[in-house]
Amino acid sequence: MTGDASLFTNLKSKNSGKVTFGDNNNAKSIGIGDIRKNGETLIKNVLLVDNLNYNLLSVSQLCDKNLYVFFSKHECLILDKNHVILFKGARHNDVYVIHLDKIINSNVKCLTTSIDNPWLWHRRLCHFNIDLIEKLAKKELVGGLPKLKFFRNKICDACQFGKQVKISFKPKNFVSTHKPLELLHLDLFGPTQHASLGGCKYAFVIVDDYSRYTWVLFLVHKNEAFEKFVKLFSKIQNLLNLKIIRLRSDNGAEFKFGGFPEFCDHNGISHEFSVVRVPQQNGVVERKNRTL
Incomplete structure (x- = not known):
């Protein structure tokens, strides 16, 4: 309730009887309306009381409107149901005072910043x-x-991190194998952007470590890798009269599953896998992929 009619934006004359204060004095209610600030409604259904020199807020009526009111030693807060602060008041002696021209939730927009x-x-x-x-x-x-x-008194951390690289692997200038088929490097790449004339988008690359001879097997689907390898296995062993001793590949699912483990165990072939995220350990065939 208030005694200042200039605070209202829409005021209706209404005789609502008398208002009794804490000291048993009373005053006549002569109207009711809404109080706005900067075009935003702050308080609805405020009583205009004749000859009232102060603006008073009823805590019980605020609670009836599903608002939250909190009091502390130095201030009071009024929050909406979403716990957004609507009003903030400071304590002066034994009274908590809220200034309407310092509303916390005022509709202020920042149009530019420099x-x-x-x-x-x-x-x-x-x-x-x-x-x-x-x-x-x-x-x-x-x-x-x-x-x-x-x-130039500082360094951009993001730029420093972005320019960091892994320590390069030292090149291997000698061949550690002594005959063909002693070690085969395997890798599979794809799908490529364009399919081959046979409709293949994957390539299964096999490189012999000793001779660097390369076989490239084209695949329509990745799961064809094991079947293609088995056919090549018999052909090259009969052709060279040698046995495959070791295989080296990455940790692709087509090598760790899909028949490769059982096939290697059955034929006494050792299958070596490179460490995850270290393609340099299978660098012979990775370099061949770049060439292809």
Whole structure:
């Protein structure tokens, strides 16, 4: 309730009887309406009381409107059902005072901002070279980009991480095998962007470690790899009169499952797998893939 009629945006004259205060004095209610601030309704159904010199909020009526009211030693808070602060009041002596011109949840919009932090612009422009950003700003080639001056007193962490690389593997300048078929390197790549004339989008690459002779088997589906390998296995062993001793591949499902483990156990072949995410350990065939 209030005695100031200028606070109302829509006021209806209504005789609602009398209002009794804590000291048993009473005053006449002469109207009811809504109070707004910046076009937003703050409090509805506020009574206009004749000759009332203060603006009073009823805690019980706030609770009836499903609002939450919290009191502490120095302040009080009024929250909506989503626990968003609507009003915040400070304690003066034994009274909690809320200033309507300092509403927490006011409808304020920020239309523009100006930030001249050069390192922020460095991140906004996808970590461009600092000299390039200064040149863009100096020649006004980017709209809205302020003239920046970088102080070379820090390093961009993201740029440092992005430029880090793994320690390169030392090249192997000698062949550790002594005869053909002692070690075969296996890999499968695909699907390729374009299919072959036979409709194949996968390639099964096999490289002999000793001679670097390469077989390329085209596949329509990845699960054909084992069947193709079995046919090639018999052919090359009969052709060279030698036995395959070891296989080396990555951890692809087509090598760890699908018949390869049982086949290797049955024929006494040792199957070696490279460490996960270390393709360099199977680098012979990986390099051949790049050539293909």
